[in-house]
Amino acid sequence: MPLRAILVGAGRMGLTHMAQLNLLTDFAIRWTVVEPSAAVRAGLGFVLPAAMLEATASRPETARGSFDLALITSPTMHHDTAWQALRRRAGRVFVEKPLRVRDPEPHLLCGYVLLHHPLQQRLRAAIAGQPLAEVRLSLRANTVLGPNGGWRGRRASGGGVLNEFGSHLLSLALDLAGPVERLELVEAETIHSVDVPDRARLAGTSAAGAALALSLDWTDADVRKPGYAVEVTLADGRTLAHDFYEFTDGAARVSIAELPSNAGVYLRGLEFTAQARHFLEAPSFDRELAIAAGVDRLLEQLA
């Protein structure tokens, strides 16, 4: 018996998640695709064979029936409409980050994919139950190296380095340090964008008393692609870190290449497969939901 799934938003990320789930289930999914653009709906035959495409709709409210899985990958401003339309009709719902829905429930997973990376999980396990002194996170990317007048460079459309990458950093901070007591924008610089920061520094404390320091720069021409650094200092002075390639615990180093890294199927990255598997198999998503809701609150405060 094939699974029934609905995809809301057949863009780049939506199709990637769809492909990932097809690979993991060996194509045992029949899809309903919701896409407002008539042209895109008409072109879905190019994207998906007829045997895999059950129906199309222009809005989530008009899609018929119930679903085992729902993927909401439409623009952020439409997340809530899709969630409200599907929350009672889908067994598991995935929404791309940021969450931005009302009344989230534990069958909703928000796509903070870096939480599922093996080295982030290793770091979390290594510090579990120990008091933290400081959590430091940084992002360097070469995403914006010139005039950034499109949606990415505008506050009204949810652009800026804080929304694009800051949300990921905040998810990692909450994952490691727990709820945040206070977080402030210490420095913000607009270089290429219209009215949003291209560089930012944040500082604060967790509810448990750990200091938090975050820095973001998406105008860094010295890097080829986005790179993260995650560092935790424990109350006893020991420092553990990872950069999604290498895990360090004091002087000890372990490369991702030396750890079990078989995902079974692979598309885009180990963390994407791990997230998709979690979406298919976990009994509920309470922990991830608390993190996603926490990120929403922090981003609202910072705005």
Next chain:
Amino acid sequence: MIILGDNPFFGVNHASTARATGYYSRLKARDWSSAHATMRAALAHGVDHFMVSTHAEAPDLLASMRADPELRRFRIIPAVPYLHRLNGVVATRGVPAAMLASMDYARAARSLLATGSVPAAALAGFVAREVEEVASLGFEVPAIALQNIFVDLLLGLGQADRIGRLARNLARTGRRLIAITMNPILADRLLDPAIILCTHYNVLGYMVQPDLEGFRRWMAGTGREVWAMGVMASGRAKLADVVADDTLLRFRSLLIGSSRPASIQAFAEAVERSRTPAPAHAALD
């Protein structure tokens, strides 16, 4: 056959940010001297194929090779499409705009007439333009590789037949299609048997799917031509272990990237030794 890969020349390393950043500083300075030295070491060991992603910087590297009488001997296997190049356009302007921006309209019109399908024509035109960029420099282009992000996305969307059509179109021009994939067993099941697979394999099992043992069982039984990439696990595997691995002998070609001539030399010599039958024992004479 050993094929030279391009990752270190373009600031890519799958296991170390520090190494990638080091490579990238040379790339930014358009300092190809290290790449050229590695290439000369490769040629000295009979490695005369170079697989290169169509990065924005690739034409500059290829032009520097054309200017060198020795390096122009390389045969080039373009790995297309370079989706990261389009990523920013897709993110800011959408998929249709990105495809239009990357297409040659005259070629697209010809593809449209040939395929009768706008999306198929767009795909063919998209790939052809990037290949043309390399061929126009004067290099021999014996084969074309499709990037794994593209192959695996199409496989996941049930579109294996589109890759098959691309392979048949290429065959008409005398070129073979290599599908780079991180999901080799699935690709073997779904893709036309004439398509070569190039996939990640190393003795550490790093990014080997579905897992090391499963991969080795499949590799022992498949009749398809398969190439390996990532055999040194981004520098983490020991060369002695790599060449002692029986599975390595089953690959028709090995794709190896390094920024150090000595590494290419050591790898080529070790592979050569491992593939040369040991002399018969004197007592048998």
